[in-house]
Amino acid sequence: MIDIQNVTYHHGRSLILDDVSLRLKKGGITALVGPNGAGKSTLFALMARLLPLQSGSIRFDEMEVGKTGTQSLARKLAILRQEANVASRITVRDLVGFGRFPHHQGRASEADEAFVQKSLHEFDLASIADRFIDELSGGQRQRALVAMAFAQDTDYLLLDEPLNNLDMYFARSLMQQLRALADAYGKTIVIVLHEINYASGHADEIIALKQGRVALQAPPESFMTAENLFAIYGMDVQVETFGNRKIALHQV
Numbered sequence: 001m002i003d004i005q006n007v008t009y010h011h012g013r014s015l016i017l018d019d020v021s022l023r024l025k026k027g028g029i030t031a032l033v034g035p036n037g038a039g040k041s042t043l044f045a046l047m048a049r050l051l052p053l054q055s056g057s058i059r060f061d062e063m064e065v066g067k068t069g070t071q072s073l074a075r076k077l078a079i080l081r082q083e084a085n086v087a088s089r090i091t092v093r094d095l096v097g098f099g100r101f102p103h104h105q106g107r108a109s110e111a112d113e114a115f116v117q118k119s120l121h122e123f124d125l126a127s128i129a130d131r132f133i134d135e136l137s138g139g140q141r142q143r144a145l146v147a148m149a150f151a152q153d154t155d156y157l158l159l160d161e162p163l164n165n166l167d168m169y170f171a172r173s174l175m176q177q178l179r180a181l182a183d184a185y186g187k188t189i190v191i192v193l194h195e196i197n198y199a200s201g202h203a204d205e206i207i208a209l210k211q212g213r214v215a216l217q218a219p220p221e222s223f224m225t226a227e228n229l230f231a232i233y234g235m236d237v238q239v240e241t242f243g244n245r246k247i248a249l250h251q252v
């Protein structure tokens with residue numbers, strides 16, 4: 001369970017998060033959506049203690065983020081940031097291997113190597129494992145970063161816009177892989193998405209942030225209405241039902 005209580009955050013004088021309280025159950029996929037600048041990445045940074053809390057509290061199960069050592073936190077949650085900068089002259093295999101660091105602190109065991117291999121396979125990277133990061137396409141690099149987060153083997157995964165740069169084949173297959181991870185291993189995955197239809201099609205629950213506040217938290221079935229999307233994004237969008245899914249026709 002992720003328990004966020006009364007989190008308020010300022011950058012200088014600007015109020016970025018305004019008394020955010022959320023409870024996310026353990027296991028499954030939660031999509032975090034909302035307009036640009038709503039505070040999604042800031043909330044992630046606070047959850048992973050990349051920014052210090054100014055007020056309120058965040059807990060992952062019994063672990064309070066503000067009171068937990070870095071090592072323990074890194075075994076509890078992995079985060080893929082939006083602006084992940086990686087050194088370019090390392091190979092995909094080494095990058096994914098960094099994900100194991102919290103488990104071995106620099107001395108990888110055979111089990112660590114095996115987990116890296118499994119991560120490379122899981123994310124379709126085995127054939128390019130020995131390529132350098134700066135020789136990859138944007139989408140390949142993005143998949144390598146997701147694989148690194150997976151290799152950390154944590155209960156909780158926070159992924160900030162992991163579909164960036166992915167073509168529609170890899171975008172859908174990443175969402176399906178995340179679904180499988182949640183279902184097979186009970187992982188709790190929180191994922192920032194801008195394409196609302198991926199949230200609708202793959203998440204168990206959708207949370208919308210708007211101007212630093214929680215605008216809505218609901219399962220896709222009740223989240224996906226024209227009224228809700230208007231309230232969040234300020235635009236008229238038709239919502240249609242296809243089979244058991246709701247799809248927003250927002251491109252035209």
Ligand SMILES: Nc1ncnc2c1ncn2[C@@H]1O[C@H](COP(=O)(O)OP(=O)(O)OP(=O)(O)O)[C@@H](O)[C@H]1O
Pocket residue numbers: 011012014016034035036037038039040041042043082
């Ligand atoms: N270092 C900073 N200093 C000042 N303001 C900042 C800083 N980082 C972010 N902000 C501001 O905080 C607000 C929230 O930004 P944040 O990146 O959390 O939003 P977001 O919902 O992730 O946006 P996007 O969808 O565009 O990625 C924005 O108004 C942004 O300009």
